Structures are given as structure tokens and as C-alpha cells.
Amino acid sequence: MFPSSEVEAKKTTLNLEMDGGTERIVQEKDDLRPAPVTEDEGSSPFAQTGAPSASNNDSAGKDAEKNTELTASSEKAPVTPAAPAWKSVTVGKGDTLSTVFAKAGLPANLVHDILASNKDAKRFTRLHKGQEVEFLLGSAGDLQALKVKQSDLETLNLNKTAKGYVFKRDLVKPELHASYAHGRIDSSLFAAARNAGLPHGLTMELTKIFGYDIDFALDLRDGDEFDVIYEEHKVNGRKVDTGNILAARFVNRGKTYTAVRYTNKQGSTSYYRADGSSMRKAFIRTPVDFARISSRFSMGRFHPVLNKIRAHKGVDYAAPTGTPIKATGDGRIVEAGRKGGYGNAVVIQHGQRYRTIYGHLSRFAKGIRSGTSVKQGQIIGYVGMTGLATGPHLHYEFQINGKHVDPLSAKLPMADPLAGADRKRFMAQTQPLMARMDQEKTTQLAMNKR
Numbered sequence: 001m002f003p004s005s006e007v008e009a010k011k012t013t014l015n016l017e018m019d020g021g022t023e024r025i026v027q028e029k030d031d032l033r034p035a036p037v038t039e040d041e042g043s044s045p046f047a048q049t050g051a052p053s054a055s056n057n058d059s060a061g062k063d064a065e066k067n068t069e070l071t072a073s074s075e076k077a078p079v080t081p082a083a084p085a086w087k088s089v090t091v092g093k094g095d096t097l098s099t100v101f102a103k104a105g106l107p108a109n110l111v112h113d114i115l116a117s118n119k120d121a122k123r124f125t126r127l128h129k130g131q132e133v134e135f136l137l138g139s140a141g142d143l144q145a146l147k148v149k150q151s152d153l154e155t156l157n158l159n160k161t162a163k164g165y166v167f168k169r170d171l172v173k174p175e176l177h178a179s180y181a182h183g184r185i186d187s188s189l190f191a192a193a194r195n196a197g198l199p200h201g202l203t204m205e206l207t208k209i210f211g212y213d214i215d216f217a218l219d220l221r222d223g224d225e226f227d228v229i230y231e232e233h234k235v236n237g238r239k240v241d242t243g244n245i246l247a248a249r250f251v252n253r254g255k256t257y258t259a260v261r262y263t264n265k266q267g268s269t270s271y272y273r274a275d276g277s278s279m280r281k282a283f284i285r286t287p288v289d290f291a292r293i294s295s296r297f298s299m300g301r302f303h304p305v306l307n308k309i310r311a312h313k314g315v316d317y318a319a320p321t322g323t324p325i326k327a328t329g330d331g332r333i334v335e336a337g338r339k340g341g342y343g344n345a346v347v348i349q350h351g352q353r354y355r356t357i358y359g360h361l362s363r364f365a366k367g368i369r370s371g372t373s374v375k376q377g378q379i380i381g382y383v384g385m386t387g388l389a390t391g392p393h394l395h396y397e398f399q400i401n402g403k404h405v406d407p408l409s410a411k412l413p414m415a416d417p418l419a420g421a422d423r424k425r426f427m428a429q430t431q432p433l434m435a436r437m438d439q440e441k442t443t444q445l446a447m448n449k450r
């Protein structure tokens, strides 16, 4: 029912180079711009004889629609244009909105006026080197409009109206595509991911998703493989960004791990294995399979052996003697032995905060002793009735920062598998993703063989 001994869980913390971390979008500034209009080749056989710089000297009317490539360096004496024309200034190192305005031949006080006229206009002051600031200048050299492309998805506009300057943000809604990448490791994960065309950010995401199963610092081997289906944002067919990993498969030392992103009916999103079990290695809820809860957590109850009222700071699972008991989370054993009324008991420390206690064991599993590490789902001992017990059962306690909490409470970081309607829905979404990975991989391998 639960991820059990198959699961080799270990949460790893990585210190990976973050070099490409901020590469998002910045690389292709000109994506959205319409392809530069070439000379009107069709209309005249002589068009190509024009001087290369002809476009700068064209009548303003003709250029009104396109971005003239006038940069700050070309400081020609402004010929008074007949109609409003766009003028583009590239932001240089140390430029501010004022210096950019100056390069466009606009007075410094205009920047002040604009910023004062509209609170959103402040966004224009956040300029980056290399960015293009476009000015629509009227016949008198006055500012009619201002335009700055922030990213492939966002352009800021300021337009002069009768009421003053009006700010407008143009947002492009990208189309979402599910893209596929396949990689095979022969030096490092990052090299393989780069070769597969997977952006750095998604590679980091991949290590996070599988971080509970694979220790990316120690476990990776040459020949390990991965398949990823991820969201790609496109504008006019051109890739502008990536989104989430939708599904992934990682083969590490011959063992296959799967992950599928799923948002449940309550709206919370998590990654699950393709079989619907949770990837999140917090705690499995129940340390004994097929057991009956014979006593719940309570702050006061009558104790049949001690014959007095006593709090029951755990949950009892009645099961036949010898039933295996599993560690509910990864951790280190801090006690394994005789422990008063608990009888044979195991105490596991999970990270800094959590501790679980298992009592009344008939015996310990092989290798279970103080100081050893255990994995989630690993069998640590067997149900018995040692210590203060009236019948065979497991007494299970859960502590957070030394305080007892009800292990059945919903507040604990549990790792339950999907069930019921969610499981059905998950499976319906997962199967096509898995099928696509199989198909894409086969196609890619066949292409590589040619």
C-alpha cells in the first residue's frame, strides 16, 4: 500500500553551481520584434542599389512603422521630421532614464514631468544595459510616446493624450507547449542536461524532484539517463521561457524513478510516482500494514495494567506477534533496546525536529541498533507485547521538538499516496505522459543510430 522497502529515500541538499540561474528570457531581446523590413524588393529592380544606410535617411513617414536603428552614437543634427517618428536609444552602462532622454535629445525636466504625471511611469526608471528605449517624437521633437520592452512577454508604453501621459502595459500571453528532453550522463548531469537542451533552472528542478530518491552528489553514474516532459512558453512559435516539469523519469544505476506533477482537487500541487505514491518523503502515516488501531492518542485515559488514569501519548496498532514494523521516515536510531514500560523499543531521530518511538517489540530487525541510519519503510522490528502490554500491539509515538503529537493528526508532513477520485484523475493524466516519453525516447534513439 505504501512505498515500502523498494524506496531508497534520502533527501539531499545540493550545492550546485548556479551560473545560469538568471538566464531566463534575457538572452533574446529581439524575439518579439517583427523581422526587420527589408527594402521593398518587389517593386523596383533598383532597390538593391541603394546605399546600405538608406533606411536612416528615408522619409519619416515610411519609417513610422518600423524601428529605426538610430542609436545614441549616431548624433546627426535632427532634421525636423514631417510626422512623428520612432527613435530608439540603447541603454548603456550607467545610463538612467534622464541620460537616455538626453541621448534622444529630450530635455531633462521632461523625465521629471513624466514621473510626476503617472505613478506607474516609475517602472521606466528600471533600465538594464542593452535594453532599447523607443521614443515617438513629434514634428517639433516633442515626446508623443515612449516604449520599453521589458521581456518577450511584457512591453511598457506611455502615450501622450489630451489629459497627459497615459501608462499602458502590454502583455503577451504565451502559448504553452509540452516539450521533451532526453539525456544520458557521461560526465555530469549538467553537461547531459545542456546537451539535451534542458535549461539550467529545470535541471535544478529535476534534482529537487528526485532529491528524495537519488543523492545527486554521490549516486550518479555514467550511463544514467533521464527523460523530461516540461512546459515551454512560446510567442509566435518562438520559445521565450520554460514552465514546470510535467513528468520525468530518471534511471539511476539501473533503477528507474518516475515523477508526475499533479494538482489535486483541493488545488495543491505535488509530484507523485507514476503509480500514484508520493515523492515527498516526509512520513508514511502507518508503521504497520493491515493493523487495527486499538487505542488512539489522548491526553488522559485509564491504563489497564497500571490501573490508573494516564495519558496515552501515542497510537496503538493491534497486530499478530511478528508483524513487521516499518520506520515511518528516514532517520538515525538513537535508542534500540529495553526501555521500561515500552519493552523492546526503537527511537528514531528524523532530522532536527522529529522523533518517532516504537514500543512493545517482540524482537528487533537485523542490524537495528543505536547509531545506525534507517530509510523510510525499512523494517526495524516486529510486533510483540514486551513491557507494559496486555496483548500484541505496536505502541507508536510521534514527537515534534520533543513534544508529543497525535500521529494521526492531519498536520504532520505526511506522504500519503493518491486515493479515490484523485488517483483516477492522476492515472488518466499520467498515462499519456508516460506513453509520450516512451515514444519520444524510441524515436530519438532510432534517430541517433542513423
Ligand SMILES: [Zn+2]
Residues within 6 Å of the ligand: 295, 312, 314, 315, 316, 394, 395, 396
Ligand atoms: Zn500505547
